[in-house]
Amino acid sequence: MHLLQVSQLQKRYGDHEVVQNIDFHINQGECVALLGPNGAGKTTIIKMILDINKLTGGQILLNGKRHHQMRKFIGYLPQHPTFYPWMTGKELLAFLGGLSNIEKKTLEQRINELLELVGLGQVGNQLIATYSGGMKQRLGIAQALIHQPKLLIMDEPVSALDPLGRRDILELLKVIKLKSTILFSTHILHDAEELCDKMLIINKGRLLVNGSINQIIEQTQKPIFIIQAPRLSDWTHKLVNEDIVESIELTGNAAKVRVKSIEQGREWLLSNILKLHLPIQKFELVQESLEEIFLRMVKSY
Numbered sequence: 001m002h003l004l005q006v007s008q009l010q011k012r013y014g015d016h017e018v019v020q021n022i023d024f025h026i027n028q029g030e031c032v033a034l035l036g037p038n039g040a041g042k043t044t045i046i047k048m049i050l051d052i053n054k055l056t057g058g059q060i061l062l063n064g065k066r067h068h069q070m071r072k073f074i075g076y077l078p079q080h081p082t083f084y085p086w087m088t089g090k091e092l093l094a095f096l097g098g099l100s101n102i103e104k105k106t107l108e109q110r111i112n113e114l115l116e117l118v119g120l121g122q123v124g125n126q127l128i129a130t131y132s133g134g135m136k137q138r139l140g141i142a143q144a145l146i147h148q149p150k151l152l153i154m155d156e157p158v159s160a161l162d163p164l165g166r167r168d169i170l171e172l173l174k175v176i177k178l179k180s181t182i183l184f185s186t187h188i189l190h191d192a193e194e195l196c197d198k199m200l201i202i203n204k205g206r207l208l209v210n211g212s213i214n215q216i217i218e219q220t221q222k223p224i225f226i227i228q229a230p231r232l233s234d235w236t237h238k239l240v241n242e243d244i245v246e247s248i249e250l251t252g253n254a255a256k257v258r259v260k261s262i263e264q265g266r267e268w269l270l271s272n273i274l275k276l277h278l279p280i281q282k283f284e285l286v287q288e289s290l291e292e293i294f295l296r297m298v299k300s301y
C-alpha cells in the first residue's frame with residue numbers, strides 16, 4: 001500500500017479548473033517534489049491533501065484511509081508561515097506540541113532534539129522576533145515535525161530565502177529526508193533535482209510527467225542538433241513548419257533544432273543544408289538537459 005494515494009484529483013473555482021484529474025502516489029521514505037511555475041496549482045494540491053481545501057472531485061488516501069481522518073499524521077510547513085514573535089522558539093514548539101497532546105516529558109525531550117536537528121539548539125530560548133528568515137524557516141520545519149508525522153509537506157520551503165539561507169535549508173532537508181517521507185513544492189528545478197527521488201511536474205493544473213529523474217529523462221528527452229552558420233535566420237524560419245522539427249531557437253549564428261528522431265532529423269537536416277549550400281561551421285548532436293525538458297514542457301502547455 002502507498003503511504004499517499006491521490007486519484008483523479010480535481011479543483012474548480014467557478015469555471016476555472018485549477019487542478020485537473022491528477023493521479024500520483026508517494027511511498028514511505030520517498031522525497032517527492034511537486035514542481036511547476038507560479039500558478040501551476042501546487043498550493044491548491046497541497047491544501048487539498050491537508051484537508052484545508054475541499055476537493056471538487058477525486059480521492060486522497062493516506063495509509064489507505066480517507067485523508068479527513070489522517071490529517072494528524074501530516075506535518076506542514078506553509079509557504080508563508082506566521083509565528084508569534086513574543087514567544088521563544090522553545091515556547092512555540094511547546095505550545096504546538098501541547099495541541100498535539102504530546103506528554104510533557106516526551107515533548108521536552110523532543111523539542112531539544114528537534115532544535116538541535118534544525119540548528120537552533122543555541123537560540124531556543126531567544127524570542128522569535130530576533131530570528132532571521134532562515135532561522136524562522138528552521139523553526140517552521142521543527143514545528144512541522146513536532147508530532148512525528150508520517151508525511152512532511154512543505155510549500156516552497158526555500159523560495160523566500162537568500163542564496164545562503166536557501167543552501168542551508170537544502171542541506172538541512174537532505175538530513176531530514178533520511179528519516180522522513182517528504183512532499184515539497186517548488187518552482188525551481190534545481191532544488192527538486194538536488195533533493196528528491198521523484199518529481200511531479202505540473203502546469204496549469206495538469207500533471208505533465210511523474211517519475212524519477214532518470215525515468216523523466218528517458219521518457220521525454222529529445223535530441224537537439226546545434227547548427228552554426230552565418231545568416232541562419234531565413235533558413236530557420238522555413239524549418240519551423242517542418243514535421244520533423246519540434247522547435248528551433250536561434251541565438252546569434254547558432255540554431256538549436258529540436259527534432260523528433262535522431263535518424264530522420266540528421267538525414268533531413270544534412271540533405272537540406274547541402275541542397276541550400278549553407279556554409280556550416282558546426283553540426284553537433286546533443287541531448288536535452290533536464291532543465292531544457294522542464295522549460296519545454298512548461299512552455300508548451
Ligand SMILES: Nc1ncnc2c1ncn2[C@@H]1O[C@H](COP(=O)(O)OP(=O)(O)OP(=O)(O)O)[C@@H](O)[C@H]1O
Nearest residue numbers: 013016018036037038039040041042043044045187
Ligand atoms: N481561492 C481561490 N479562488 C480562485 N482561484 C484561486 C484560488 N486559489 C487559487 N486560485 C487559482 O488557482 C491557480 C493555482 O494557484 P496555486 O496557488 O495553487 O498555484 P501555485 O502553483 O501554488 O503557485 P505559486 O507558486 O505562485 O504559489 C491560480 O490560477 C490561482 O489564481
